Amino acid sequence: MHGVAQALLVLSAVAALGLGLGQIKVAGVRLGVGGALFAGLAFGHFGIGMEANMLTFVREFGLVLFVYAIGVSVGPGFFEAFKKDGIVLNVLAVAIVVSGTLAAVVVHLVVGIELPAALGILSGAVTNTPSLAAGQQVLNQLGVNNVGAMMGQAYAVAYPFGIVGILLTMLLVRVGFRLNAERAAQDFEAEQAANYTAVETVNVVVRNPAVAGCQLRDLDELKEMGVVLSRVLHDGSQHVVSADDVLAEGDVVLAIGPRNKLERLKRLIGPIADVDLKTMESTEVAWERMVVTHSAVLGKSLGELNFRANHNLVISRISRAGHDLVPGAHLKLQFGDILTVVGDPQGFGTVAALVGNRSKALQETQMIPIFIGIALGMLAGSVPVMLPGLPAPVQLGLAGGPLVVAIALSRLGHVGPLVWFMPPAANHMMRDFGIALFLAAVGLKSGQGFVDTLLFGDGLRWMACGVAVTLVPLVTVAVVGYWLTRLNYLSLCGVLAGSMTDPPALAFAQGMSTSEAPILSYAAIYPLVMVLRVVAPQVVALVLWGI
Structure with missing residues (x-):
């Protein structure tokens, strides 16, 4: 040989x-x-x-x-x-x-x-x-x-x-x-716990008279806060939050963000609500996790993709390398990102095709x-x-x-x-x-x-x-x-x-x-x-x- x-x-x-x-x-x-x-x-x-x-x-x-x-x-x-x-x-x-x-x-x-x-x-x-x-x-x-x-x-x-x-x-x-x-x-x-800012969710009820009756787009303090509002309960039904929504006293809003930012949100809108919108049954709003695997969306920011305007869906959080991120408009998608998508279930298929959502691709x-x-x-x-x-x-x-x-x-x-x-x-x-x-x-x-x-x-x-x-x-x-x-x-x-x-x-x-x-x-x-x-x-x- x-x-x-x-x-x-x-x-x-x-x-x-x-x-x-x-x-x-x-x-x-x-x-x-x-x-x-x-x-x-x-x-x-x-x-x-x-x-x-x-x-x-x-x-x-x-x-x-x-x-x-x-x-x-x-x-x-x-x-x-x-x-x-x-x-x-x-x-x-x-x-x-x-x-x-x-x-x-x-x-x-x-x-x-x-x-x-x-x-x-x-x-x-x-x-x-x-x-x-x-x-x-x-x-x-x-x-x-x-x-x-x-x-x-x-x-x-x-x-x-x-x-x-x-x-x-x-x-x-x-x-x-x-x-x-x-x-x-x-x-x-x-030390790690003290330095790590965890992403949390909170349900707040609108009690501030200065906020009731205002469109969300007009709340400048909210824009600078760094939190995401994913859904709102109004007159007994849920829907995806949009910038045109007018908050009414008694509405319940589900928000996602760092704890210190959520404390500011409670001071702006109102106290914690007695209900949890995530556990309430709704035919209009659901949520699903999707993984980013399509090359067409890699490097694009959430602002460019604008899921809310184009698909009536909200990205409530992004999990990357084991850490949850608040999905700001300037955050760019990377391969393997896991998106939490909230909104009308009928739109999930379109967004899944857009981002790839092939878990097998990670292997x-x-x-x-x-x-x-x-x-x-x-x-x-x-x-x-x-x-x-x-x-x-x-x-x-x-x-x-x-x-x-x-x-x-x-x-x-x-x-x-x-x-x-x-x-x-x-x-x-x-x-x-x-x-x-x-x-x-x-x-x-x-x-x-x-x-x-x-x-x-x-x-x-x-x-x-x-x-x-x-x-x-x-x-x-x-x-x-x-x-x-x-x-x-x-x-x-x-x-x-x-x-x-x-x-x-x-x-x-x-x-x-x-x-x-x-x-x-x-x-x-x-x-x-x-x-x-x-x-x-x-x-x-x-x-x-x-x-």
Whole structure:
């Protein structure tokens, strides 16, 4: 057996064995997909591999799939990450990235580790695979020999403690500052509850003489309030609210909006009514939820669509990514938005056809946007960027180009009929498949001579340097950062895991409590950290090569 058949057999065996190995827990920690690296090392050690060109293609293709899926996943919330605490989180993460990169420079210049090995140690110590690919690419462009094997071996030697070091830092901070994970979870939930403005409904009865007899369009205070009036009960029958309605004393109005705005509405119109219009039977007014899946309405505002005037229907609320939004006129529809439509049931069919309302579409993977995005990522990654003081331009490369493009496209949402949305299950599959291919290929490439390097060569010295590159930045930034900012402990754990782009460490942090704090801070810093991790080894290589 040879060629494609052999390559597929070897890759499948390495990936299956590695992923199985990654599920084994030791002291509550799993290697996860990182097991594919060590399975590949074992196969490579015993001389089981594939053709060099095919191995290179598999490695680069897997990397592209992985970083593109990551970009699509984190893109929609990337720019939101810089609001409020996001700035603090990203400053701490950048400090870890920069100090870790400087530690690798010290390893090369002071300890005397060869530059390829130093860059491999940096990538392994921070458990960042795209960083390894970026370093290999720039050194190949500089004409350095034997880059792949040396960097891969150094990466593999430093990788295990890269995971363990993050966990040790989390425990050190908890013990040193006498912190409690459950208490941190409670504090985080309390802060989230205080900052989150929930959308509520209220039935108010018209009692204000100044409002009775007025058309709704003439109530200027109501226009500026930021609430939606969906239906009104007048003379025993319900109908959809329109701007021409004249309120009469005793009418009951159903309103939707934030609690503080609804309090203002009660002061304007009247107190809470004894009836709930939502539970009253009515042949004229009903409600239904519809999901936005039609490309024709994506990016259009509710004011442009004007459901009230065109269909005698009201959009009373919009659910997006698990949060309810008040449907103002300027709010633009996005793929996957869930609309609560109120009005004459006979008009539901028309509006459903307009917005799509195909729940199945949320589970379908659109392949054309994926291939277009990857192609654009290849182009973006090949663009040279000159940075002051560097002798040669920096490129985002295969690791950074698809990532940046995916972030931009998923944030944009759609271009015409092309929608950059990927079902979570498809995204996770693409991400895990890609990284498994990449790590398996790196292991196969590095396996030859790995054991000899570890036992009889520079392996132990590389490992010691990897411990320093892992621990020094993490412990320094964690301790100083917590002392200065008093950041929530679970959020800090998310920063530590995200700064190393390390899912096993994130899983460990999430296991401390049921709070979402770790994953939220992890996601807030992940895109910026990933870009920096890709750029850092290129800058180091360009500056230090030849010194």
